[in-house]
Amino acid sequence: MTEQQAKKALSIGFASPIIGAALGVLMGLAIFDLFNAFEEWTTVVLIALLGFSIWLGATKSGDALSYDNKHGGLTAAKGAANLNSVLAIVWMVIGFITSLVMGLSALQNFRQYPEAEMGQQPYNPGAFTVEFDSSVFFGEFIPAVVIVAMSMFGFVFMLVATSKVAK
Amino acid sequence: MSNQTELSARKLSVTSLLLIAIGATSWWAITILANYSDFFYDDYRYELVTEDADMTPKGEEPSQFYERIYEPVVSPSTYLILTGILVFAMTALWARQIANRTNAQFEATRLSKTASVWSFIAVILALVMGVVFGFATFVESLSRREDIDVGVRLLSTYVPILLTAGLLLFVALRAFVLKPEVKND
Numbered sequence: 108m109t110e111q112q113a114k115k116a117l118s119i120g121f122a123s124p125i126i127g128a129a130l131g132v133l134m135g136l137a138i139f140d141l142f143n144a145f146e147e148w149t150t151v152v153l154i155a156l157l158g159f160s161i162w163l164g165a166t167k168s169g170d171a172l173s174y175d176n177k178h179g180g181l182t183a184a185k186g187a188a189n190l191n192s193v194l195a196i197v198w199m200v201i202g203f204i205t206s207l208v209m210g211l212s213a214l215q216n217f218r219q220y221p222e223a224e225m226g227q228q229p230y231n232p233g234a235f236t237v238e239f240d241s242s243v244f245f246g247e248f249i250p251a252v253v254i255v256a257m258s259m260f261g262f263v264f265m266l267v268a269t270s271k272v273a274k
Numbered sequence: 275m276s277n278q279t280e281l282s283a284r285k286l287s288v289t290s291l292l293l294i295a296i297g298a299t300s301w302w303a304i305t306i307l308a309n310y311s312d313f314f315y316d317d318y319r320y321e322l323v324t325e326d327a328d329m330t331p332k333g334e335e336p337s338q339f340y341e342r343i344y345e346p347v348v349s350p351s352t353y354l355i356l357t358g359i360l361v362f363a364m365t366a367l368w369a370r371q372i373a374n375r376t377n378a379q380f381e382a383t384r385l386s387k388t389a390s391v392w393s394f395i396a397v398i399l400a401l402v403m404g405v406v407f408g409f410a411t412f413v414e415s416l417s418r419r420e421d422i423d424v425g426v427r428l429l430s431t432y433v434p435i436l437l438t439a440g441l442l443l444f445v446a447l448r449a450f451v452l453k454p455e456v457k458n459d
Contacts, residue, residue: 172384192388203298203302206302207302207305210302210306211306211309214306214309214310214313217310217313218313228322228338229322229338229339229340230340231320231322231340232320232340232342233316233318233319233320233340234320235313237310237313237314255299255302256299259295259296259298259299260292260295262295263288263291263292263294263295266291266385266388266392267288267291267385269384269388270287270383270384270385270388271384
């Protein structure tokens, strides 16, 4: 890797998470404004976009750090790698909490209560059945599984990316 | 550091990090399963009650409602949550063992240091989760009524707290005191 390439990698290392976060926020807002709804799969796409931008930043800052360890002269490389590591932690925690909340909320939607009719028996809170609902399973539960897997294993890839050894 | 050594150190560090990720994902799955099991085991059952006819105004039907009756049961979710903590703690311990071995056998790299730090954090997190679970079980038991079956009381409060204490003791000793010997070949 030449010095020019290392500087370019460092720039991407700093810029990528910022651009990814800004794009993610704007995209989320635009979807909410256009469709007045925020589906679970949209959350998956947004978290994946954020994750990809942090992973790219981590990889590039890892390359720059690797160059700095071997040749020196790129002092900001460590800062970029640390920044991306911190962002990776924040991203992982947000993803994990989101998936847990989404998964638990999807579980509640598997419960089916009998429809209340006027003049019928009073409401019985214990009279629910647990039924498989494919729209809840694929629309709410599977996104939660995807997010938890993505946040945990993506986090490992990000940590590995920021810890490259000079060759 | 030779390429072969570097590769082995890298592989061990990645394995350590992956183990923590697997542990956390397993904890997530078991927590979801525990919440699902709560649908079928509830401390309350509902019984239809008809209001006394003498209390009802003339010309009106006596009103009916469902009364909540307290009938505590041993909920599997208690043990499932404990299992989730156990799985996470075991993978964290395993990850820490691998990270320690990597640090002892190979020259320290940024990745091996990262694996070491994260395995330590995972062990601490497992301990915190155990403490929170034990304390929550204790506080929940205080809110339960006294006329509870002894067997249910034992299995839903005393046994989980004892098991949690045992788990915490094992994890703390294994992680910080009785560390497995690292062979230095």
